[in-house]
Amino acid sequence: MNETEFYKPVSPLLNLDRLRAGRVAVIGLGSGGCRVAAELGRLGVALLLVDRPGELLEEHNIVRHLLGYSSLGKSKLAEMTAHIRNLNPAAKLEAREFEVVEQREDCERFLAGWRPGVIAVCTDTEPSKHALNEMALRLGAPQTGGAVYDGGIGGEVYRTRPGEACYGCLAWRLRLDRRQPSGSGPRDYSRPETPEAPVTCALNLDIEQIALLQVRLTLDLLLGPDARLAGIPSEANLCVFANRAIPGVSARPWHGEFFRLPRRAQCLSCGAPAADLEARAGEIRAALERPAL
Amino acid sequence: MKRLLDDKRRLVAEVRAMEERYGGRAVLRLEGHRLYWEYTVEESGRRFPIQVHYPRRYPLEPPQIISVLPLPGSPHQRPGNELCWTNRLGQCDWNPARDTAATCVHVAHRWFACLLVYLTLGAWPEQADEEFGACA
Numbered sequence: 001m002n003e004t005e006f007y008k009p010v011s012p013l014l015n016l017d018r019l020r021a022g023r024v025a026v027i028g029l030g031s032g033g034c035r036v037a038a039e040l041g042r043l044g045v046a047l048l049l050v051d052r053p054g055e056l057l058e059e060h061n062i063v064r065h066l067l068g069y070s071s072l073g074k075s076k077l078a079e080m081t082a083h084i085r086n087l088n089p090a091a092k093l094e095a096r097e098f099e100v101v102e103q104r105e106d107c108e109r110f111l112a113g114w115r116p117g118v119i120a121v122c123t124d125t126e127p128s129k130h131a132l133n134e135m136a137l138r139l140g141a142p143q144t145g146g147a148v149y150d151g152g153i154g155g156e157v158y159r160t161r162p163g164e165a166c167y168g169c170l171a172w173r174l175r176l177d178r179r180q181p182s183g184s185g186p187r188d189y190s191r192p193e194t195p196e197a198p199v200t201c202a203l204n205l206d207i208e209q210i211a212l213l214q215v216r217l218t219l220d221l222l223l224g225p226d227a228r229l230a231g232i233p234s235e236a237n238l239c240v241f242a243n244r245a246i247p248g249v250s251a252r253p254w255h256g257e258f259f260r261l262p263r264r265a266q267c268l269s270c271g272a273p274a275a276d277l278e279a280r281a282g283e284i285r286a287a288l289e290r291p292a293l
Numbered sequence: 294m295k296r297l298l299d300d301k302r303r304l305v306a307e308v309r310a311m312e313e314r315y316g317g318r319a320v321l322r323l324e325g326h327r328l329y330w331e332y333t334v335e336e337s338g339r340r341f342p343i344q345v346h347y348p349r350r351y352p353l354e355p356p357q358i359i360s361v362l363p364l365p366g367s368p369h370q371r372p373g374n375e376l377c378w379t380n381r382l383g384q385c386d387w388n389p390a391r392d393t394a395a396t397c398v399h400v401a402h403r404w405f406a407c408l409l410v411y412l413t414l415g416a417w418p419e420q421a422d423e424e425f426g427a428c429a
Contacts, residue, residue, distance in 0.1 A: 101350060101353055102350075126387070126388075127350065127353035127354055130352075130353055130388075130389050130390065131353055133390075166390065167390075168388060168389065168390020168391065169390065171388045171390065171391075172388060172390065172391055264390075264391075266391075267390045267391070268302075268303065268306050268352075268389065268390050268391065268393070269389070269390040270390070273302045273305075274302075274305050274306070274309065277301055277302060277305055278301070280305045280308075280309075281301035281304055281305050284304055284305065284308050284321070285298065285304075287321070288298075288321065288322075288323040288328075289323075
């Protein structure tokens with residue numbers, strides 16, 4: 001690999017030394033996470049790839065994933081590592097399997113040792129996003145994340161930085177139920193076994209659009225605002241992007257709205273702990289040990 | 294429930310939130326590994342004793358609300374007299390950075406008010422029907 005030749009088209013745009021010194025943990029290698037990982041890895045950012053144990057590429061993944069039929073039935077983690085290495089053989093990659101909710105202590109311990117400059121949250125459940133938020137807060141690591149709205153009509157990307165609003169503060173303002181398909185008529189109580197459809201319905205191009213915005217935010221955090229890869233107001237921490245016109249949100253398609261959501265003083269994740277924490281916790285535990293009347 | 298008992302910050306926040314909203318009417322209990330609140334919902338002259346249990350993955354997952362008395366059949370309940378109030382598939386509005394077990398007591402008041410409507414009219418109030426979600 002001739003690195004000078006490889007980076008020639010992008011070197012005027014990026015501080016390559018800073019880029020290659022960057023370290024990003026990409027958590028989740030689904031249809032969004034695979035794009036985030038591939039774009040960062042292609043540029044030479046050191047990556048820690050994390051996915052659930054035993055996560056294999058299934059046929060229904062392929063229509064929206066970077067990996068194709070040659071990876072069918074194989075580990076997404078191993079196949080994505082090989083894919084990125086093919087894009088940039090000099091990429092520094094490490095791969096680990098963690099279920100970030102069940103194994104959150106182990107995952108946090110590993111992240112603490114790996115010391116990411118940014119945690120790219122690419123998981124698709126709220127418990128996992130909050131678990132990673134707690135880890136990022138304790139490690140003092142910035143985060144980026146994103147979500148695609150049902151139907152692929154658009155999505156949101158966010159970033160958090162130490163001392164500013166955390167994901168818990170942002171989620172306070174996000175109406176998470178909007179990602180659910182709306183009900184189609186009265187509930188049928190006689191068929192309580194009817195399953196819900198938890199998978200977000202969206203096209204590959206809908207997801208890729210949002211994932212690439214997350215990459216921009218991640219690079220912005222890694223390289224600093226002078227890199228101007230995001231070109232958004234420095235105080236903005238949330239962008240809602242319309243892939244198509246969104247009734248009630250965005251009359252214009254292909255359009256982003258930027259928000260600065262404030263930190264919540266009463267946030268149970270990033271807010272200040274009670275001044276009498278030790279004493280109060282001791283009282284509560286002592287009361288629990290007393291026999292009930 | 295060791296995680297919550299070891300997490301002083303969260304434990305204190307839980308107790309403080311409950312005390313602020315419900316005073317001494319809610320009592321925290323530890324039975325073996327089970328940590329839960331005891332509380333009695335009073336709605337339209339009736340009393341519904343409940344327990345609010347902290348699950349293993351708390352606070353990433355919401356608490357379970359269990360009726361101490363057997364529940365009459367209704368569309369928003371799970372086996373074991375558990376009130377159905379969130380979508381367990383993960384995309385619910387539960388926010389561990391904002392919500393505590395005190396949120397569940399508030400929910401339980403609304404749930405039992407809806408139950409009484411259901412028992413009287415045969416239909417769960419429409420808006421609450423959406424709010425409490427699918428209970429499959």
